[in-house]
Amino acid sequence: MKTNFDTTVDRRNSNSIKWNRYPQDVLPMWVADMDFQAPPPVREALRKAVEHGVFGYEMPSAGLLAAVAARMDRLYGWKVEPEMVVAVPGLVSGFNAAAWTVCRPGEGIMMQTPVYFPFLKVHENAGLARQTAQLARQAQGSAIRYRVDWEAFKTAARPEVQTRLFLLCNPHNPTGQVYSRDDLSRMAEICEKNDIVICSDEIHSELLLDGAKHVPIATLSPETAARTITLVAPSKTFNVAGLSCGFAIIPDPDLRERYKKTVERLTMHVSSLGQVSAQTALSGACDGWLADLRGYLTANRDFLVEFVRQHLPGIRTTVPEATYLAWLDCSRLVEAGKIEGPPAKFFLEKAGVALNEGADFGPGGENFVRLNFGCPRSLLEEGLERMRGALN
Numbered sequence: 456m457k458t459n460f461d462t463t464v465d466r467r468n469s470n471s472i473k474w475n476r477y478p479q480d481v482l483p484m485w486v487a488d489m490d491f492q493a494p495p496p497v498r499e500a501l502r503k504a505v506e507h508g509v510f511g512y513e514m515p516s517a518g519l520l521a522a523v524a525a526r527m528d529r530l531y532g533w534k535v536e537p538e539m540v541v542a543v544p545g546l547v548s549g550f551n552a553a554a555w556t557v558c559r560p561g562e563g564i565m566m567q568t569p570v571y572f573p574f575l576k577v578h579e580n581a582g583l584a585r586q587t588a589q590l591a592r593q594a595q596g597s598a599i600r601y602r603v604d605w606e607a608f609k610t611a612a613r614p615e616v617q618t619r620l621f622l623l624c625n626p627h628n629p630t631g632q633v634y635s636r637d638d639l640s641r642m643a644e645i646c647e648k649n650d651i652v653i654c655s656d657e658i659h660s661e662l663l664l665d666g667a668k669h670v671p672i673a674t675l676s677p678e679t680a681a682r683t684i685t686l687v688a689p690s691k692t693f694n695v696a697g698l699s700c701g702f703a704i705i706p707d708p709d710l711r712e713r714y715k716k717t718v719e720r721l722t723m724h725v726s727s728l729g730q731v732s733a734q735t736a737l738s739g740a741c742d743g744w745l746a747d748l749r750g751y752l753t754a755n756r757d758f759l760v761e762f763v764r765q766h767l768p769g770i771r772t773t774v775p776e777a778t779y780l781a782w783l784d785c786s787r788l789v790e791a792g793k794i795e796g797p798p799a800k801f802f803l804e805k806a807g808v809a810l811n812e813g814a815d816f817g818p819g820g821e822n823f824v825r826l827n828f829g830c831p832r833s834l835l836e837e838g839l840e841r842m843r844g845a846l847n
């Protein structure tokens with residue numbers, strides 16, 4: 456049976472950050488969670504756990520780690536042993552733990568901007584230097600695309616700045632782009648040459664739109680796998696982010712042991728209900744739901760891209776291949792004085808729509824906004840109409 460994603464769920468009476476940060480009349484299209492219920496098998500597994508009623512300390516079961524490993528094999532033919540999988544409470548803590556494991560104070564990490572904003576804080580959290588390799592933007596009519604600026608990438612990786620860790624975001628938030636195998640191979644090659652460990656945040660890897668394909672960078676070669684910490688989670692795909700459960704896959708035994716020590720030192724425990732939801736979500740029981748979701752999100756993306764083209768002249772948008780995040784370039788309207796001040800502030804005040812401010816995503820994000828289209832079509836339409844009204 457096809458899942459009905461048109462149903463709206465009232466989230467105002469919950470602790471939702473997305474729905475409670477702004478006044479009641481504001482439509483929230485910012486934080487990256489979806490306004491859909493989790494798949495029925497996940498809700499059923501949680502119901503059973505609640506009925507059991509004992510919520511003591513738990514540890515990741517062999518079945519849970521095996522479910523992660525089996526999913527990697529099923530999706531990518533990637534042979535992951537369950538022992539390579541380390542459970543973490545979330546991927547933000549997962550990539551911070553990678554920095555603490557790999558780098559010593561004064562050494563550096565690199566990332567490609569604009570990027571998911573917690574990446575930008577990792578160096579401060581761990582007393583490190585930060586190198587940013589800005590992605591290059593190309594405009595084609597009302598659409599934009601990004602490509603890797605290889606000179607910037609090599610500069611960020613050069614030995615003089617002691618970069619020890621590359622924090623990769625693939626698929627990329629906020630651009631929604633999926634890196635090609637060629638791009639990933641070139642990144643891996645440069646990292647290998649400079650002895651840089653890769654921490655690849657692949658949280659959006661199952662939110663593929665149309666026929667997009669995801670390549671985990673660790674699958675490129677055994678050498679790349681040996682220098683990579685891959686972070687995956689059911690949180691974005693199955694909309695269970697609040698249950699706090701993710702995984703680091705680390706094939707190299709020495710790197711894995713060091714990472715585990717960091718996880719222990721930071722007491723990064725995973726909640727019992729998070730583990731229940733993850734095991735069911737990754738088991739395959741929700742894959743029909745996921746196929747429906749991808750179809751729905753692809754149609755929402757197409758609707759948004761067409762709406763921007765027709766009704767929001769002056770704004771350009773990415774055409775995401777993955778994620779439910781659109782990245783809107785408002786710079787022409789800012790330059791023309793049609794938008795005064797930072798664009799998310801403008802749309803909040805003039806349209807009653809809450810978006811993420813592009814500048815928060817680091818160099819290259821100025822005058823952009825990020826819009827979350829992981830919601831029923833009716834809400835997406837309303838948000839875009841409000842934005843159109845504010846610009847007219």
Ligand SMILES: Cc1ncc(COP(=O)(O)O)c(C=O)c1O
Nearest residue numbers: 487545546547548571628656658
């Ligand atoms: C690239 C990326 N990594 C990590 C996260 C958050 O992960 P977690 O909630 O597991 O800490 C997000 C959430 O939007 C994200 O986009």
